Every structure is written in C-alpha cells, then in structure tokens.
Amino acid sequence: xxAPLNGEEIPLARRRQPPQPPRPSxxxxxxRLLLVTGLVTGTLLLLMAGPLRRWLTPAPVxxxxxxxxxxxxxxxxxxxxxxxxxxxxxxxxxLRLQPAAAQALLAMQQAxxxxxxxxxxxxxxxxxxxxxxxxxxxxxxxNQSARDRARVSAPPGFSEHSTGxxxxxxxxxxxxxxxxxxxxxTPAYQWLAAHAHRFHYQLSFPAGNAQGVSYEPWHWRFEGSxxxxxxxxxxxxxxx
Numbered sequence: 598x599x600a601p602l603n604g605e606e607i608p609l610a611r612r613r614q615p616p617q618p619p620r621p622s623x624x625x626x627x628x629r630l631l632l633v634t635g636l637v638t639g640t641l642l643l644l645m646a647g648p649l650r651r652w653l654t655p656a657p658v659x660x661x662x663x664x665x666x667x668x669x670x671x672x673x674x675x676x677x678x679x680x681x682x683x684x685x686x687x688x689x690x691x692l693r694l695q696p697a698a699a700q701a702l703l704a705m706q707q708a709x710x711x712x713x714x715x716x717x718x719x720x721x722x723x724x725x726x727x728x729x730x731x732x733x734x735x736x737x738x739x740n741q742s743a744r745d746r747a748r749v750s751a752p753p754g755f756s757e758h759s760t761g762x763x764x765x766x767x768x769x770x771x772x773x774x775x776x777x778x779x780x781x782x783t784p785a786y787q788w789l790a791a792h793a794h795r796f797h798y799q800l801s802f803p804a805g806n807a808q809g810v811s812y813e814p815w816h817w818r819f820e821g822s823x824x825x826x827x828x829x830x831x832x833x834x835x836x837x
Contacts, residue, residue: 658752660733661743668831672747673809674755675831679725685761692721695761698819702764705796714788715769719776719815722761729753748811757801762825763818764798781814789817797821799829807835 657665663672670676685693688702702718709716723731732753736746743752750756757763767775768785780786793799799820804812819825820833 658754661752663743663752668835670808671752671755672744674747674751675808676755677757677760677828679754679759680722680761685722688718688721692718693761694721694764695819695825697822698762698764698825701796701798701819701821705793705798708792708796709785709788712788714784716785716789717767717769718764719767720758720765721763723756723758725753725756725759728756728759748809749813757816757818757829760825760828762820762828763801763816765815766817767815776815778812778814786814793817797825801832808832 656662657671657676661671665671668675680695684695686696686699687693688699693699694702706716706718728751732746732750735741735750736743739746751758765776766785766789767780768783771780771783771785774780774783789798789800797820798817800814801816801818802808802810802813806812818829820829
C-alpha cells in the first residue's frame, strides 16, 4: 500500500484554493445597505399605517376623547347613519320606525297579544342629536367615564336606534322591569326569545356579547330587509 501523501506531496493543482469572488466596492456595499434599509423602513411604515392613521385622525365624536378601533367601532359600538325623517313611519303618537321594521313590529305585538303577552315599545328611532344628549347629559349626571357610559348607551352616531331599525321593548304588565336586566324574567321577554325571529327581530346585546356592551334584554333590532342586513352585518360578523 502506498504511503499517504503529505502536504508537500499533494500536486500543486490540488493545493490551490478555489477562486474568491471579488469583494464589492464601497459604493456597492453602500447601495446594498440603502436597499435593505429602505425595504425594512417601508415594511414598518406599512405595518404602522393603520394605527398611525387612527391616532392622527381627529376623534370621531366631539367632546369624547376616544378613537376608532381597527374594525371601526367606538367604545364597542359600530357606526350607524341617521335615517332621514321622511323615511320614518309612526307606530304611536311619539314613536317612529323604518316602514318594514314598523310593519313587522306591529305584527309581532299582535301575535304576542294573542298569546296573552302585552309588548310595549319604550323607545324606537332616535336622532343623533337626541343620542348626544342621552350620552353626555346622563354621563355627567351619573359621573360616569366615557367607557362606562358606552357600556349602557351608544355614543352619538353609533346607536342602532338612529337607523330606525331598533326598539326597546318592555312588558306592559310589569313596568318596574323596563330597561332593566330583570326584564328577562318577564313573560314578554320569554315570548320574544321564543318568537321574535319569526318577525326578523334579533337581540342586539346578549349576555357576554363580543362588542363588550352590557346585556340588554330589552333592545331588539330588525334584520328583515336587505338594507338592515347590510347595516348590521359587521355586528353579526363579530358575533360569529
């Protein structure tokens, strides 16, 4: 067996190192650094564009130091337009709704009466101006923070009542439960829970809802038209 070759005995051709690529010039290295830096900076700006835009945009409600969340909510509430006055119909002397919602509500009240239940409408359409009073005036009277107030009342421009599709309901035979969680112990609420969907009415804020709004067994919205479904689709999507 031949003796192993040592370093001096390796042929010159096999001892050569592989050719090294030429080192980039200083200018090349600088351009590469600028390219990488630009890509990183651009990526960061894209990631921060949404949050920066939200914080640089003025607060959506005057007098309320709160910003919109990524999905457009303010303190848990989605934005809603005010239905023009001419598109409302009266359901009583001082309560109005969008026509399809009004027709379904009257049919629902009639069906409930046939079952011995008297549904009373406590509130229906509210203008944004009225919602502003309800939010800020009561907030001041009760010494509430904006977040606490928003758990029980939407900021102006963010109330389902302004659409003409939402109502607050009570039991005419148990008025002490009006606008109270105790309403869910009444025959009126139990009837609604069993039958409201037949009339396209949906409980807006069930217990533990994803919007973070307090449980409101009295607050129901109409979802029986294309327009209503479009308005309430973001809330429905969040609830799924």
